[in-house]
Amino acid sequence: xxxxxxxxxxxxxxxxxxxxxxxxxxxxxxxxxxxxxxxxxxxxxxxxxxxxxxxxxxxxxxxxxxxxxxxxxxxxxxxxxxxxxxxxxxxxxxxxxxxxxxxxxxxxxxxxxxxxxxxxxxxxxxxxxxxxxxxxxxxxxxxxxxxxxxxxxxxxxxxxxxxxxxxxxxxxxxxxxxxxxxxxxxxxxxxxxxxxxxxxxxxxxxxxxxxxxxxxxxxxxxxxxxxxxxxxxxxxxxxxxxxxxxxxxxxxxxxxxxxxxxxxxxxxxxxxxxxxxxxx
Amino acid sequence: xxxxxxxxxxxxxxxxxxxxxxxxxxxxxxxxxxxxxxxxxxxxxxxxxxxxxxxxxxxxxxxxxxxxxxxxxxxxxxxxxxxxxxxxxxxxxxxxxxxxxxxxxxxxxxxxxxxxxxxxxxxxxxxxxxxxxxxxxxxxxxxxxxxxxxxxxxxxxxxxxxxxxxxxxxxxxxxxxxxxxxxxxxxxxxxxxxxxxxxxxxxx
Numbered sequence: 001x002x003x004x005x006x007x008x009x010x011x012x013x014x015x016x017x018x019x020x021x022x023x024x025x026x027x028x029x030x031x032x033x034x035x036x037x038x039x040x041x042x043x044x045x046x047x048x049x050x051x052x053x054x055x056x057x058x059x060x061x062x063x064x065x066x067x068x069x070x071x072x073x074x075x076x077x078x079x080x081x082x083x084x085x086x087x088x089x090x091x092x093x094x095x096x097x098x099x100x101x102x103x104x105x106x107x108x109x110x111x112x113x114x115x116x117x118x119x120x121x122x123x124x125x126x127x128x129x130x131x132x133x134x135x136x137x138x139x140x141x142x143x144x145x146x147x148x149x150x151x152x153x154x155x156x157x158x159x160x161x162x163x164x165x166x167x168x169x170x171x172x173x174x175x176x177x178x179x180x181x182x183x184x185x186x187x188x189x190x191x192x193x194x195x196x197x198x199x200x201x202x203x204x205x206x207x208x209x210x211x212x213x214x215x216x217x218x219x220x221x222x223x224x225x226x227x228x229x230x231x232x233x234x235x236x237x238x239x240x241x242x243x244x245x246x247x248x249x250x251x252x253x254x255x256x257x258x259x260x261x262x263x264x265x266x267x268x269x270x271x272x273x274x275x276x277x278x279x280x
Numbered sequence: 281x282x283x284x285x286x287x288x289x290x291x292x293x294x295x296x297x298x299x300x301x302x303x304x305x306x307x308x309x310x311x312x313x314x315x316x317x318x319x320x321x322x323x324x325x326x327x328x329x330x331x332x333x334x335x336x337x338x339x340x341x342x343x344x345x346x347x348x349x350x351x352x353x354x355x356x357x358x359x360x361x362x363x364x365x366x367x368x369x370x371x372x373x374x375x376x377x378x379x380x381x382x383x384x385x386x387x388x389x390x391x392x393x394x395x396x397x398x399x400x401x402x403x404x405x406x407x408x409x410x411x412x413x414x415x416x417x418x419x420x421x422x423x424x425x426x427x428x429x430x431x432x433x434x435x436x437x438x439x440x441x442x443x444x445x446x447x448x449x450x451x452x453x454x455x456x457x458x459x460x461x462x463x464x465x466x467x468x469x470x471x472x473x474x475x476x477x478x479x480x481x482x483x484x
Contacts, residue, residue, distance in 0.1 A: 003342075003344065003345045004345055004347065009345040009347060012344070012345055012348070012352075013348055013351065013352065017355060020356070020358075020359045023359060024359060024362055024363070027366055027367075028366060031366050031370040034370040034371075035366070038369065038370070038371075038375040041372075042376075063372060064372055165383055168458060169314065169436070169455060169458030170458075170459075223455075
């Protein structure tokens with residue numbers, strides 16, 4: 001048989017491609033449910049880590065079903081808010097926001113050509129009083145995302161970050177290095193500023209004992225400047241989107257100047273300043 | 281088993297090792313050897329992809345039009361790679377490792393060993409020897425991967441398969457070992473050892 005004539009070649013390649021496409025489509029469809037379940041369980045274990053229900057390694061010892069059970073046991077309330085901090089709808093059962101959902105909302109927050117609608121960002125409140133919110137952004141090689149939990153006094157209770165393809169041993173430390181994630185604990189996010197949170201190159205302010213002072217700054221990762229900057233930008237973008245929710249949820253400031261201060265007066269600190277700016 | 285078949289299996293493991301002698305598949309051997317677990321899964325994936333692609337293409341070898349044979353090889357290998365990736369993603373046990381290996385599973389297709397063995401062996405041999413050749417080359421690749429990963433995880437993280445080994449004795453992990461250049465240095469050492477055993481490989 002002459003395998004080199006044109007008709008044979010065209011027919012042959014067409015058949016091969018169609019057969020391969022059919023096999024792949026079939027496999028992809030039949031495995032999709034399992035893959036989604038794995039992804040969801042992973043997202044849940046990341047959120048539970050951030051909310052302080054054990055380390056990631058401990059949670060990874062649980063199987064998927066146990067992770068889901070633990071989540072439904074510990075979740076108090078989960079709902080979606082808009083950028084004004086108003087609740088739009090409840091999240092039912094065990095709906096969580098994995099990286100794919102976050103990517104879509106990230107476009108919506110930042111606007112631009114990929115915007116598909118108004119941002120609808122999730123808030124997860126756990127029974128231990130912590131509120132978990134996601135963040136999403138670009139690292140050096142690919143997307144990075146994570147979950148930050150806040151105590152009721154708006155200090156950070158925990159954080160867990162994940163990435164698709166940051167450099168192992170450097171940028172990947174945002175995920176692999178528990179001591180980096182531990183730096184977030186106890187820090188404060190400053191919702192009244194554009195820079196809600198800072199990851200600082202060259203060292204965050206330290207007190208005399210060498211302990212990080214409580215502010216909104218932590219140390220960046222040595223050798224991973226781009227990933228650190230990406231994470232910083234991701235946190236700023238997303239926490240700013242939650243600013244109205246968090247500041248609104250705080251009791252109103254009782255200082256007299258909150259009603260608007262005269263020119264020349266000392267501006268108030270923290271939330272008051274924010275209130276004034278918004279109202280003016 | 282006849283001598284020729286035995287040679288087909290044993291040659292790629294040491295004497296004609298795809299990494300140290302043919303110098304194929306260097307890229308991924310630098311990238312996925314940070315942890316032993318990752319290297320092991322990568323090695324198994326390459327063995328499966330290499331073996332089955334060689335088998336399929338050897339079965340098809342008389343029907344493939346010569347002008348598009350590379351494209352046909354590419355389609356078959358790509359299919360195998362995607363299948364392996366999809367399957368790794370589907371099981372709870374392998375999901376985390378697949379996440380860790382991320383793009384490198386998909387990049388098996390660019391691993392010169394796979395296409396190289398198909399082009400050099402499977403298209404000219406019967407299915408059974410081709411299958412064994414694919415498996416053996418994957419295994420030769422995997423062997424080097426595991427040796428490199430053993431040293432990199434031990435010295436770079438102080439652990440093996442995630443268990444503390446050197447860490448127990450107050451070892452401070454060496455960050456250089458984690459970085460790809462160290463894998464290249466290790467590979468160089470392996471090539472050095474092999475060439476001093478196999479004098480025939482030394483250039484005059």
